[in-house]
Amino acid sequence: MAWGLLLPGLGVLLFAYAMPMLWVLRMAFNRFTGGGGIEITLTLDSFADVFTDPYYLRVALTTVKLGLLVAAITVLVAYPLALFLVRTTSKWRGLLTILAIAPMLVSSVARTYGWMVVLGNQGLLSAVLTGLGLTDTPPQLANQFAGVVIALVQIFLPYAVLAMTSGFGRLDATLEQAAASLGAGRITRFLRVTLPLTLPGVLTGLLLVFVLTISAYVTPRLIGGGRVFVLASEIYDQATNQLNWxxxxxxSLVLVIVFGIAVTVFGLLQRRVERWVSGR
Amino acid sequence: MTISRRSALFGGIALLGLAACSTSATDSSQQDSSAGGDALTITGFSGAFADQFQAEVIDPFQQANPGTKVTYTPATNSAELLAGLRTNTGKATYDLVIMDSSVSTTANAEGLFEKLDASIVTSLADLVDAAVIDAGFGPAITIDSLAFIANPAKFATLPSKWTALAEAQYKGQLALQIADTRGIALIAGLSKELGLDYKTSIDGQLAELKKFAANTQTFSPQPNIYDAIRSGSVGMGVGWNARAQALHDETPNELIVAVPTGLGVAQISTINLVKTSTRKDVAQKFVEFAIGAEAQKRLSESAFYGSVNKNVTVAADINARTASTTGLLADAAPIDWNWIAPNYAGWVQRIQREVIGG
Incomplete structure (x- = not known):
């Protein structure tokens, strides 16, 4: 019966993931003949291009750099928020949680366009900075890497909050009270009790945001001004513009490999943290 | 939590029922389409083109042929259309496909399209030279040109040569969506202006594009180059003449357009007969109507496309705003899209790496 419960999910995965991925795998071994032409064969030409061309290495590194940067900033911003939501005994806790994750109800495309309005050279930020007399030449954030980071942090913040609140299950207020009764100050309590117990949740949040960021297409495309080359946008360009399927x-397979490496590294870290927290 | 056998059985039956309904629906739609008759399915570009094509070609065709129902399905771009053709080599989803000539030559070579029957499409004999792309295969349906577009509040006059985009006055004001057909067309335009031959090398043209890049605010204007300019977020760019002319008429204070004299670059879209179409006769009848003088005149007058039919004459003021050989494409920069097709990906890659990423 237990196996039977897996069948619907496995069926969906087979049709919606495994079969397209097998098709993609097969396509990667064909040869591009120029002008959108494809020769059905078995060649490693495309893989040779990907692994020997410094341009693709640069794109892959930009993608990973963006992923790490956005994940780190998002988790830093989300951490106090998630901690507050887990600890609070307010009757408004449910409402506050809904407010924290409410941006997820709005499409990321709409939110990205919102950021374009805010960060654009005639945007809200520019108007505020020049209106306050702080600068005559406001910083150019739209159409730049920095703008992409800012927008992605906001877009993925609710995901990090959700992942972290559900990962903070080990946090037990009585442990912090015990530490306080033994004379530990606030900083010591945080560093020796709260942080270790919340680290598994932090790692989950980091992994989730990292994975979402490196596969993000819309925001880097719209806010990057065509200058921010990431794997997702490169795949789109090769497939739909240069017709080099x-x-x-x-x-695409390289992106899957990056996913795999990330999941493995975070999994190892998670296990190490678990062992450290449990004192084994 | 446990699930009873009865629940599981009921769930299974429900799923089977859904599957059966879905199969039955699919069969039914296939029957409808395979019934043939005078139903015709066409796919092509989306947005303004789809609206104009519906109003100026499809609707009049249906009025002239009341028994024929034409369905137009917009697609994102030519690559998506090519992908659809490649993955549906069995039963045809569409009878006719409108796409960039640089992509249709590939589809012709792959045997996805079929040559037209000149006894049905008699207007093939009336085509202007530029409209014949791959002899016998789908001809041009529209001819357009690369053009300067600007917000008149920022730049009241438009340059007379492509190289002007390197001037300091455009610093931070340019929007150049050039990692696509527009970039290829710009290379052809620069080739003529600089006296270079793109078939030999594009190094000189790319060097010029790099100068433009220093002035460029965005290489990916949103939501598109025309609205980015109309909104004033950028002041100047390059786009397609026909759409820009139509938008200029809508909002003359927000967008102006001009093709530099003697430096226009033709961009051609073709209408193609899908090899696996089961309604080839009615499809070719439609092509005959679409490239005929009447429909081409309407497309020129309302949408500012250059006519593919040499028998079309439009008023002088309209002709001066369309990509015709006597209008904006007079003495135009030569561009051989058939020659470019196999080099297209390489050129776009160089633009992306050396100009945008450089």
Whole structure:
């Protein structure tokens, strides 16, 4: 019966993930013949392009850098928020939680366009800074890497809050009270009790935001001004503009490999943290 | 939590029922489409083109042929259309496909399209030279040109040469969406202006594009180049003449357009007969109507496309605003889209790496 429960999910995965991925895998071994032409064969040409061309290495590094930066900033911003939501005994806790994750109800495309309005050279931020007389030349954030980071942090913040609140299950107020009764100050309590107990949740939040960021297409595309090259946008360009499907497929597989490495590294870290927290 | 056998059985039956309904619905739609008759399905560009094509070609065709129902399905771009053709090589989803000529030559070579029957499409004999892309295969349906577009509040006059985009006055005001067909067309325009031959090398043209890049605020204007300019978030860019002319008429104070004299670059979209179409006769009848003088005149007058039919004459003021060989494309920069097709990806890649990423 237990296996039977898995069948619907496995069926969906097979049709919606495994089969398309197998098609992508097969496509990566075909040869691009120029002008959108594809020769059905078995060649490593596209993989050779991906792994020997410094341009694709640069794109992959930009993607990972963006992922790490957005994940780190998002978790830093989300941490106090998630901690407050877990600890609070207010009757408004439910409402506050809903407010924290409410931005998820709005499409990320709409939120990205919102950021374009805010960060644009005639945008809200520019108007405020020049209106207050702080600068005559407001910083150019739209159409730049910095703008992409800012927008992605806001867009993925609710995901981090959700992941962290559900990962803070080990946090037990009595442990902090015990530490206080033994003379530990606020900083010591945080560093020796709260932080270790919440680290698994932090790692979950980091992993989730990292994975969402490196696969993000819309925000880097819209706010990056065509200058921020990430794997997702490169795959789109190769597939729909240059019509080089084998290369797009090979790049897609590289993205999957980056996912795999990230999940493995975070999994190892998670296990190490668990062992450290439980004192084993 | 446990699930009873009865619940599981009921769930299974429900799923089977849904599957059966879905199969039955699919069969039914297939029957409808395979019934043939005078139903015709066309796919092509979305947005303003789809609206104009519906109003100026499809609706009049249906009025002239009351028994024929034409359905137009917009697609994102030519690559998406090519993808659809490649993955549906069995039963045809569409009878006719409108796409960029640089992509249709690939589809012709792959055997996805079929040559037209000149005894049905008699207007093939009336095509202007530029409208014949791949002899016998789908001809041009529209001819357009690369153009300067600007917000008149920021730049009251438009340059007379492509190289002007390197001037200091445009610093931070340019929107150049050039990692696509527009970039390729700009290379052709620069080739003529600089006296270079793009078939030999594009190094010189890319060097010029790099100068433009220093002035560029965005290489990916949102939601598109025309609205980015109309909103004033950028002041100047390059786009397609036909759409810009139509938008200028809507909002003359927000957008102006001009093709530099003698430096226009033709961009051609073709209408193609899908090889697996089961309604080839009615499809070719539609092509005949679409490239005929009547429909082409309407497309020129209302949408500012250059006519593909040499028998079309439009008023002088309209002709001066369309990409015709006697209008904006007079003495135009030569561009050989058939030659470019196999080089397209390489050029776009160089633009992306050396100009945008550089």
């Amino acid at each position: 084998p290369l797009a497929a090979a790049l």
